[in-house]
Amino acid sequence: MTCLLCGSDHHHLFAKAESFGYPLVYDQCENCGLVFQSQAESQAADPEFYATTYRRIYQAHEEPTAKDLWVQSQRAQHLIKILESLGVREIHTMLDIGASAGVLLQAFHQAFACQMTGVEPGDAYRAFAEQKGIPMFPSVEALIAAGPERFDLVSLSHVLEHLPDPVGMLRQIRAELLSEDGLLLLEVPNFYAHDSYELAHLACYTPHTLREALRQAGYDPVHFERHGVPRSGILNLYLTVLARPLGQAAPGSVRPERNVSVKRNLAMLYRRLVQKLFPHRAWLALPEGEDR
Numbered sequence: 580m581t582c583l584l585c586g587s588d589h590h591h592l593f594a595k596a597e598s599f600g601y602p603l604v605y606d607q608c609e610n611c612g613l614v615f616q617s618q619a620e621s622q623a624a625d626p627e628f629y630a631t632t633y634r635r636i637y638q639a640h641e642e643p644t645a646k647d648l649w650v651q652s653q654r655a656q657h658l659i660k661i662l663e664s665l666g667v668r669e670i671h672t673m674l675d676i677g678a679s680a681g682v683l684l685q686a687f688h689q690a691f692a693c694q695m696t697g698v699e700p701g702d703a704y705r706a707f708a709e710q711k712g713i714p715m716f717p718s719v720e721a722l723i724a725a726g727p728e729r730f731d732l733v734s735l736s737h738v739l740e741h742l743p744d745p746v747g748m749l750r751q752i753r754a755e756l757l758s759e760d761g762l763l764l765l766e767v768p769n770f771y772a773h774d775s776y777e778l779a780h781l782a783c784y785t786p787h788t789l790r791e792a793l794r795q796a797g798y799d800p801v802h803f804e805r806h807g808v809p810r811s812g813i814l815n816l817y818l819t820v821l822a823r824p825l826g827q828a829a830p831g832s833v834r835p836e837r838n839v840s841v842k843r844n845l846a847m848l849y850r851r852l853v854q855k856l857f858p859h860r861a862w863l864a865l866p867e868g869e870d871r
């Protein structure tokens with residue numbers, strides 16, 4: 580088992596957790612500092628897992644729940660605001676990888692009138708998006724086989740942490756799917772605020788390791804944001820990055836992150852403190868009738 584970011588074989592136990600009744604083991608890379616799920620003990624490493632089991636375990640339904648759609652819609656509006664604040668006015672074509680039910684694509688279509696394409700391995704979610712008329716593919720390989728034009732915007736919202744080869748996927752997007760002056764949009768849980776230990780989370784990104792993953796894959800971040808939208812008014816649960824592809828990727832070796840354990844412990848201590856002091860700002864209310 581090698582590190583998902585730098586490929587080193589040297590790692591040690593970082594944490595044990597449990598998710599949906601499955602034991603989880605997270606190791607830390609001794610070279611770069613990335614915390615990643617030990618694949619020897621991981622259920623999520625099996626590709627079949629995603630097609631059906633993932634949604635059933637996570638959401639208790641194979642089809643989108645109201646809460647799920649609400650969260651995705653709030654995220655989409657936030658991402659649109661970020662792009663607009665950076666002066667992005669025109670997006671002609673958009674690809675969303677891990678498109679789920681197509682909520683992000685539809686929101687961007689409304690805001691920018693862009694053509695939509697989605698990749699979603701989950702059968703029920705993909706069917707849901709297809710019913711709305713969105714061209715959908717079950718995998719990036721299937722999309723590439725269809726010979727698509729390059730896209731102005733490629734997004735992966737809460738997807739990178741699920742991928743067994745995140746740098747490889749980002750490189751493939753740059754090499755085959757994103758236009759030269761296109762934009763990559765990423766959002767992941769922030770290891771320094773979000774629980775992060777979940778059955779299908781293969782890697783736990785910090786601001787540092789996320790930047791390094793992008794650098795290794797040949798991207799230059801043009802915007803980097805820590806925020807809690809839509810769940811928290813205080814906790815920076817998520818990391819959002821907008822990046823441009825570089826012409827030539829000559830990244831050199833991964834720059835290591837030190838003291839990850841100390842930073843994680845302090846972050847979770849801070850989280851417990853603000854949850855106690857400001858419970859209603861730490862966790863914002865969901866729409867009527869929905870549980871956290």
Ligand SMILES: [Zn+2]
Pocket residue numbers: 582583584585586587608609610611612613
């Ligand atoms: Zn590493």
